Amino acid sequence: MWQFKQFEELSAKDYHQIAKERTKVFVVEQGSAYQEIDDIDLHAVHVIKRQKGVIKAYARVYKENKKMHLGRVLVPAEFRSEGHGRELLKVALDYIICKHPKAEIEIQAEAYLKEFYESFGFKVTSDLYYDEEIGHYDMELSKEQTTVSP
Template identity: 45%
Template sequence: MLLIKQTDELTPQQLITILKARVAVFVVEQNCSYQEVDDDDFDDLHVALFNDNGDLQAYTRVMNRDTEVNFGRVLVVDQFRKDGLGRKIVQETLDVIAQRFPNKPIKIQAQAYLQEFYESFGFEPKSDVYLEDDIPHLDMVLMPKQN
């Protein structure tokens, strides 16, 4: 099941499930101490895949800015990795952005090891590799398709 909701539309159970998975991946698994839940979370668009049992499988958050759209916190829950859900959640996210925020560039901060993955969706690197919370990242952009 695909879930697309603003923060204030999520049930408490959905919100806690999402935040728990994000902390598990980005703080615990990556051994990275930082403020994972931030002020953007008050008004994000959340895109999530749940299986038929109601288990969270994959997730992203989308932030609509004045001149661009950002997405991040891209994750696949450990037990569902190797099933192609990374590609699926990114494509679902791009589809949602194209529908809700057409004609805006999409800018992301990608972990450097995923550069080729994001390039396969049409993203282009826009920075050198830099450290963000001691993890190599680079800025990438996907320009809107011209009609």
């Protein structure tokens, strides 16, 4: 089941589950020691797919500098290759397009997922760079591309 929750709508248990999954993927799995929990959580919409109480996919959506951002996109390792990532992107983009028509959407994509995001219409807007020793590209879905859902 898909949920869209503001920070204030998350229970302590909800936020604990989210923080646990994000830390598992972005800190432990990727071997990156950084401040994973940040103040963006306070004003983001948390997009969560749960089945039987277990998070299968997650992302957060927020507005910054007049653009919409999609971040902390994850599917726990044990649920990858089940289509949750593609479904998550479609659901998150549909949400953004519905709430913020014609907004530009930005994402910091890990380099190995570049083609995945391109399949949704994202275009690379930066050279390859490294954040916590992981290759990334800044990518954008333009206003013209957000008028029709991918």
